[in-house]
């Protein structure tokens with residue numbers, strides 16, 4: 001069965017995903033990593049230490065990166081060019097794109113060579129360049145677009161080692177978590193998912209993935225999100 005790894009298990013989506021995977025009982029062990037126990041995406045040594053702990057047990061067949069920021073410490077998404085701040089932009093890139101790339105660096109080598117292991121990172125539809133008709137949210141959009149490109153690269157590199165392994169980005173829909181709280185005003189009724197529902201929807205999408213889906217981004221309803 002192998003283990004499952006949730007990075008960002010303290011978050012709305014991360015906790016719901018870890019709980020749902022535990023409930024399903026399809027894995028020998030469910031690892032939960034978060035800042036509360038010393039795992040920080042901006043500290044590569046903490047990522048390597050987490051990977052070393054996982055490597056000592058059953059090989060991970062499912063790794064989900066459920067971290068991300070849209071606002072933090074008084075900073076939020078930029079509405080316009082005048083709002084761009086170099087430090088905040090760098091912070092958003094560090095958490096949303098570079099962090100998941102470092103997680104891939106340390107965890108992808110642990111995926112078993114046989115079977116159909118999955119490495120997934122929570123992305124966002126607004127990271128689609130082709131879909132972007134509204135603008136705004138410069139850092140969040142651009143960092144998620146960068147994440148999607150990094151995931152595609154990881155998928156291509158991994159294919160050379162494991163033909164059936166899968167690397168994807170996932171858009172959970174708009175979910176009622178701390179991340180979306182300040183921006184829920186414009187969400188249509190019925191379109192704001194509870195985290196436990198959103199987790200089950202994403203696990204269904206993961207369940208249905210095929211090796212040829214690797215490198216792509218999928219939304220909660222299974223539809224592919226264009227790059």
Ligand SMILES: NC(=O)c1ccc[n+]([C@@H]2O[C@H](COP(=O)([O-])OP(=O)(O)OC[C@H]3O[C@@H](n4cnc5c(N)ncnc54)[C@H](OP(=O)(O)O)[C@@H]3O)[C@@H](O)[C@H]2O)c1
Pocket residue numbers: 008009010011012013014034035036039040041042066067068069095122123124125171172173174175176177178179180
């Ligand atoms: N909610 C939505 O509507 C929505 C929509 C589209 C995409 N997404 C994506 O879904 C993912 C999960 O978001 P969420 O809604 O569950 O948000 P959330 O409840 O705010 O959770 C965010 C998680 O990221 C972690 N994190 C932040 N900075 C970190 C760092 N430096 N090192 C390690 N962990 C760090 C947080 O850890 P702490 O608890 O330690 O802060 C928390 O576990 C994100 O990638 C987000 O972009 C969400």
